[in-house]
Amino acid sequence: MTDNAERNARYGKYVEWISPKTDYTHSLVKAFVAGGLTCVTGEIARNLLGMIPGVTDEQAAVFASVLLVVAAIFMTGLGVYDAIARHGGAGSFLPITGFANAMSSAAMEFRAEGLITGTAVKMFSVVGPVVVNGVVWSAAAGVLRYIVALIWGTI
Amino acid sequence: MILPDTWWGWLLDYVIVFASGGLLCALAQILIIRTRLTPARILVLFLIAGIIMQTLGIYEPLSAVLRSGIAVPITGFGASLAKGAIETALSDGPLGAFAGGLIQTAYGVGIAVAASYVVSVVFKPKSK
Amino acid sequence: MKRRSQTLVFENRPKLIAGMSVVGKKEGDGPLGKYFDRIEDDPKMGKNTFEKGETAMLTEAVEGAAAKAGLKISDIGALFAGDLLNQLVSSSYAARDLPVPYFGLYSACSTMTEAVALAAACVNAGYYETAACATGSHFATAERQYRFPLEYGCQRPPYAQWTVTAAGCGIISADGDGPAVTHAAIGRVVDYGITDANNMGAAMAVAAMDTAIAVFVDTETSPEDYDAIFTGDLGRVGSEIMRDLCREKGAELGQRYSDCGEMMFSAKQKCYSGGSGAGCSASVLNSFILGKMNAREYDRVLLLATGALMSPTTSFQGESIPSVCHGIILENDL
Structure with missing residues (x-):
């Protein structure tokens, strides 16, 4: 099978050469702008919410991200989020809005199989890796810092 | 806010948010084009980056300057998970590490789940 | 033998x-x-x-x-x-x-x-x-x-x-009016190690070439003997590869060759490299090709529909994409 491996490698290189490339600068600029604007929207919401008496900046940050999540889910429902994301690329899926879009689009997609067996089962089919890795790695981080604190003698 | 409370201080604040958020996303876009990593893998990568930054204690000073520019991308989600896990572990013992992350991020995740549920009842996906 | x-x-x-x-x-x-x-x-x-x-x-x-x-x-x-x-x-x-x-x-x-x-x-x-x-x-x-x-x-x-x-x-x-199905070439499953499930045109082009060359050898014909040659759904990228691969084997496809997936959408419809799917060659065969044959614009057509035989499971497991191509020759009675 060695000659096949060589043939495949040669074909792979040729395919790489002939396949059109994504327009690098164009897509980078779009990702930059989409991501930047999403963050600015979050910042505006955070600063406005922070003006409410009794709301700390940290609370305002939480409420701002909740607002972004709800807005993104609503846009997904209306069918406009994916149209924006086709241009935004990473600028649309890296912010928390992309997380919300992935979750709600899966929920909508599998609604046809029922609320229990479709929506509820498949809601995490795209964002599952984020939640699972987040829980596992943050737990590891917590344990690690606990051990460090023990050794350091701060607790 | 660390910048002076003047109009240009405000503006600069937003420029920093825009630039840092944009740069993070552009970095993810480069990864997509260059390495053909799937979006899911890149999300996990940035999430873990946020967790590591929080664990090493470099996230807090960064987010004081970049604010939403680093908090709105998934790195912010990772950082809050780690923040909750670390704080609860230090106050309640090592088992707290497994609860703290979820407690800290419960607002966002809880509302995302509920809103997704409602949206799936109200709207139907469209063929493109 | x-x-x-x-x-x-x-x-x-x-x-x-x-x-x-x-x-x-x-x-x-x-x-x-x-x-x-x-x-x-x-x-x-x-x-x-x-x-x-x-x-x-x-x-x-x-x-x-x-x-x-x-x-x-x-x-x-x-x-x-x-x-x-x-x-x-x-x-x-x-x-x-x-x-x-x-x-x-x-x-x-x-x-x-x-x-x-x-x-x-x-x-x-x-x-x-x-x-x-x-x-x-x-x-x-x-x-x-x-x-x-x-x-x-x-x-x-x-x-x-x-x-x-x-x-x-x-x-x-068995009888009636319309072009005759004179030959059918059953393809082998071919795999040149393409793993990118987005690049199905590249994965399938090798199968199309394999079956096309088999047809030319078995029936002792060359591309010039056909009024038109179609592949199923290689898209713009795949059909360009198909031309190159056939040229390498000594068969120049030329102007008579087109791809159903590439014909399906215009560039401004933003469908990337073109159409794909089982309905692609089916709808083009039964409307466009059949119509042109009945109008006697074509008398002999070779249709090579291509299929990528992977599933999401095999893709996630890192398997490459095997593909197959079956060809049929349609001929008007003279």
């Missing part, structure tokens, strides 16, 4: 007597729009799910083709049908409403030519007087099964392909 031939010869010349295509709105807006028999604006065909819509499209194609051939559905000897969904649900659920013996076929996007090959073989051998071949695909159902939820925002590389929402049905009959 004779060299093994991949190409079946149908000496009794079974005819493709009628064809019917049903396509979605986007396909109807494309360059081939005026050739299709029916353009459906509603992707669900008035049903409540996309899967039911796809089934309804297939049913409509079979019934329409039978009507055009002047046949009652119950007169058809057998239905050879397939689609892209797990367990062939669209075809089987369409067959549920049709009182016809049913063969369920899966060969991904090359199912149409596999169906024609089998139907023509059965009709040629005298087992059936008439047989129907139908395949369909649907953007929304294929996205869900192979990729992401419809509303999920993601970018695709420029060489990706767009699943065609279409169904096509052809009626093969």
Whole structure:
């Protein structure tokens, strides 16, 4: 099978050469702008919410991200989020809005199989890796810092 | 806010948010084009980056300057998970590490789940 | 001993007597729009799910083709049908409403030519007087099964392909008016190690080349002997590769070669490299190609439908994409 491996490698290189490339600068600029604007929207919401008496900046940050999540889910429902994301690329899926879009689009997609067996089962089919890795790695981080604190003698 | 409370201080604040958020996303876009990593893998990568930054204690000073520019991308989600896990572990013992992350991020995740549920009842996906 | 031939010869010349295509709105807006028999604006065909819509499209194609051939559905000897969904649900659920013996076929996007090959073989051998071949695909159902939820925002590389929402049905009959199915070349499964599921054109082009060369050798013909040569759904990128691969083997395809997937959408429809899906070659064969043959613009056509035989499971497991291509030769009686 060695000659096949060589043939495949040669074909792979040729395919790489002939396949059109994504327009690098164009897509980078779009990702930059989409991501930047999403963050600015979050910042505006955070600063406005922070003006409410009794709301700390940290609370305002939480409420701002909740607002972004709800807005993104609503846009997904209306069918406009994916149209924006086709241009935004990473600028649309890296912010928390992309997380919300992935979750709600899966929920909508599998609604046809029922609320229990479709929506509820498949809601995490795209964002599952984020939640699972987040829980596992943050737990590891917590344990690690606990051990460090023990050794350091701060607790 | 660390910048002076003047109009240009405000503006600069937003420029920093825009630039840092944009740069993070552009970095993810480069990864997509260059390495053909799937979006899911890149999300996990940035999430873990946020967790590591929080664990090493470099996230807090960064987010004081970049604010939403680093908090709105998934790195912010990772950082809050780690923040909750670390704080609860230090106050309640090592088992707290497994609860703290979820407690800290419960607002966002809880509302995302509920809103997704409602949206799936109200709207139907469209063929493109 | 004779060299093994991949190409079946149908000496009794079974005819493709009628064809019917049903396509979605986007396909109807494309360059081939005026050739299709029916353009459906509603992707669900008035049903409540996309899967039911796809089934309804297939049913409509079979019934329409039978009507055009002047046949009652119950007169058809057998239905050879397939689609892209797990367990062939669209075809089987369409067959549920049709009182016809049913063969369920899966060969991904090359199912149409596999169906024609089998139907023509059965009709040629005298087992059936008439047989129907139908395949369909649907953007929304294929996205869900192979990729992401419809509303999920993601970018695709420029060489990706767009699943065609279409169904096509052809009626093969022992006699009647229409081009004859004279040969069918059954392809081997070929794999050149492409793992990028977005680049199906590149994965399938090698299968198309393999079968094309087999046809030329087995029938002792060259590309110049055909008025037109079509591949199923290689797209812009894949068909360019196909030209290069054939040139390397000494067969210059030239102007007579085009790709159904590339023809399906215009560049401004933003469908990346072009169309794909089992309905792609089915709708083009039963409307565009059949029409041009009946109008005597083409007298001899080679159709090479290609199929990528992977599943999401094998893709995630890092397997490369095997592909297959079945070819049929259609000839007008002179």
